[in-house]
Amino acid sequence: MAEQDTSVVAFLGPEASYTHQAALNVFPPTTKNTNTHNDNNTPTHTLTPHPTIQSIFAAVQSGTAHHGIVPFENSTNGSVVFTLDLFADLEGKYPDILVCGETYVGVRHCLLGYRGSSSSSVEKGGDGVGGEEEGEGEGEMEGGNPFQSIKTLFSHPQAWTQCTSFLDENLAHARREDTPSTSRAAQLVAADPSGTSAALSSAMAAGVFGLDVLASNIEDRVGNTTRFLVLRKSGSSAMLPPQGMDIATPPLYKSLITFTVAHGVPGALAQCLAVFGRHGLDLTSINTRPGGGGRWEYVFFVENLLRCRELEKSQF
Numbered sequence: 001m002a003e004q005d006t007s008v009v010a011f012l013g014p015e016a017s018y019t020h021q022a023a024l025n026v027f028p029p030t031t032k033n034t035n036t037h038n039d040n041n042t043p044t045h046t047l048t049p050h051p052t053i054q055s056i057f058a059a060v061q062s063g064t065a066h067h068g069i070v071p072f073e074n075s076t077n078g079s080v081v082f083t084l085d086l087f088a089d090l091e092g093k094y095p096d097i098l099v100c101g102e103t104y105v106g107v108r109h110c111l112l113g114y115r116g117s118s119s120s121s122v123e124k125g126g127d128g129v130g131g132e133e134e135g136e137g138e139g140e141m142e143g144g145n146p147f148q149s150i151k152t153l154f155s156h157p158q159a160w161t162q163c164t165s166f167l168d169e170n171l172a173h174a175r176r177e178d179t180p181s182t183s184r185a186a187q188l189v190a191a192d193p194s195g196t197s198a199a200l201s202s203a204m205a206a207g208v209f210g211l212d213v214l215a216s217n218i219e220d221r222v223g224n225t226t227r228f229l230v231l232r233k234s235g236s237s238a239m240l241p242p243q244g245m246d247i248a249t250p251p252l253y254k255s256l257i258t259f260t261v262a263h264g265v266p267g268a269l270a271q272c273l274a275v276f277g278r279h280g281l282d283l284t285s286i287n288t289r290p291g292g293g294g295r296w297e298y299v300f301f302v303e304n305l306l307r308c309r310e311l312e313k314s315q316f
């Protein structure tokens with residue numbers, strides 16, 4: 001951020017993806033005369049959509065973006081393996097990527113499409129938004145399936161396994177096509193004149209792409225939440241906007257560490273993990289992905305939590 005005062009934030013686009021919503025949490029919309037503007041009153045950050053998670057890593061590594069926002073894990077279906085594989089960085093393309101923050105987004109999936117073509121004839125008077133019941137269809141047809149005319153469904157792979165019950169009950173007949181994001185799915189459906197496609201996406205995407213909400217809250221589990229990480233490049237001075245801090249609780253420091261262990265050495269992983277305990281680090285998650293060395297060799301990802309008090313005592 002040396003020459004220009006506007007920080008660039010890369011997120012998984014297009015607009016209205018859940019990653020966009022995460023980016024808005026961390027970098028809220030700028031308004032005049034707040035500390036989200038610099039002295040010249042220009043916005044301090046610009047959110048820039050990227051087509052893939054890989055492109056976000058590349059933008060942060062090259063310095064084109066000062067920060068990146070990437071999905072990391074979901075409370076229903078676990079780790080986002082695309083992101084883990086980029087952190088594993090088996091080809092050494094992203095050596096300077098660091099994690100400097102996190103944010104959580106409640107993920108309420110909707111079925112988006114054009115009501116006229118698929119379920120308008122079966123709409124039951126609602127406005128199409130926000131049913132109270134889990135997996136509630138906005139339109140219901142006596143004895144029939146209101147979504148029968150939907151032939152193709154678009155969404156991000158993570159979304160399919162967060163909505164299994166709704167899909168099994170209502171859309172088992174439809175062909176599924178993976179998209180790089182849920183908002184891209186909505187964009188594709190908006191551009192399909194046949195009206196026989198639908199997207200699993202957000203209510204925000206319905207507004208942005210002019211689609212109808214055919215069903216809402218269709219995720220399997222109440223409280224479905226995705227955790228996103230904020231990336232920056234090591235050595236950069238890119239700062240996160242100031243966040244409120246609860247002074248009653250000492251700040252928590254989280255770290256994400258990636259490592260491999262010698263293959264075929266008994267106890268090698270246990271020895272690595274014991275180090276964290278010895279230094280008062282609370283191990284909060286452990287993940288693995290295939291490593292580059294050979295079959296059944298792994299990269300490990302460990303997250304630790306440390307309170308400020310322990311940091312002072314720690315010998316790191």
Ligand SMILES: O=C(O)C(=O)Cc1ccccc1
Pocket residue numbers: 012016017018019020071074107156158159180181182183226
């Ligand atoms: O596709 C999106 O909207 C994303 O931001 C990735 C994602 C997909 C499904 C759940 C949460 C995040």
